[in-house]
Amino acid sequence: MTTGRVIVVGSINLDLLYRVPHLPRPGETLLGAELVRLSGGKGGNQAHAAAKVAPAEVSVAMVGCVGDDDAATMLRGDLAAAGVDVSAVRSVAGPSGTALIAVDERGENTIVVIPGANATWPSAAATSIDLRPGDVVVLQLEVPFAVVEATVAGATAAGARVALNAAPLDRRVLPLLEHVDALIVNEIEARELFGFDVALGADDVAGTAADLDTALVVTLGARGVLFAPARGAAMTLPAFAVDAIDTVGAGDAFIGGFAAAWAAGGSLETAVRWGAAAGALTATVSGARHPDLTPAAVQALAGSLG
Secondary structure, three states: OOOOOOOEEEEOEEEEEEEEOOOOOOOOOOOEEEEEEEEEEEHHHHHHHHHHHHHOOOOOOEEEEOOHHHHHHHHHHHHHHHEEEEEEEEEEOOOOEEEEEEEOOOOOOEEEEEEEHHHOOOOOOOOOOOOOOOOOEEEEEOOOHHHHHHHHHHHHHHHEEEEEEEEOOOOHHHHHHHHEEEEEEEHHHHHHHOOOOOOOHHHHHHHHHHHHHEEEEEHHHOOEEEOOOOOOOOOEEEOOOOOOOOOOOOOHHHHHHHHHHHHOOOOOHHHHHHHHHHHHOOOOOOOOOOOOOOOOHHHHHOOHHH
């Protein structure tokens, strides 16, 4: 199998996570508990998961921005400890990005993100990324849209593949999709982008993938994953059975596992299986990152890359 690198371009946040008996309703005051500080951000989480599960021949690098505050040292250090190359993580003036995360007794969550350094990328940060043929470039939408556009253009010129996680949802991505190799969204995002009805089905996903000429992966939470290559029939992968306690970060771990398997030469189906396994395992621990995620643990659920 031909292997490449995983280059994650995106957000890095300090997560302030706390537990509540139920998610607050408008105007409601709740008593929370267990306030903890954790490294997060969609980009950081995806890079962390990719590095944890990638085979030895696949390297993972993070491109992003942190502030000049105390959180920056922790954010950079946690990624490096997981095996992520952080040489392209820049420091900018001001606070690092922060996410306020409420988790209820069922493991469901709500998240409010204050972008901080993620919104103040230097103009050269995206255009100076070293990209090569065979690389898998992972993008989300928690950074300035100009960064996303420039990175997609750079990846296309370099012959790298692009995996776009279109979250938080922004319809400006639609014109970019002709240059994206895999679009990964959840069910709500898929409906908003493409007008699917509540009964999202295989024909919807296969037809949209064909129209876009792009692989489309729709995560369905506890119902698994529905996905289709750019030209071909849609497939369904049921969710792996685990004892989930916290869904924070499970979607990001899916992206990381997907990218690691794809960069290692795995097929779309294999990449989806590895993503689903990484996400399922991450839901079994508190917080957005599974500290003990390994290739062996993912392979035990998903099967080998071969």
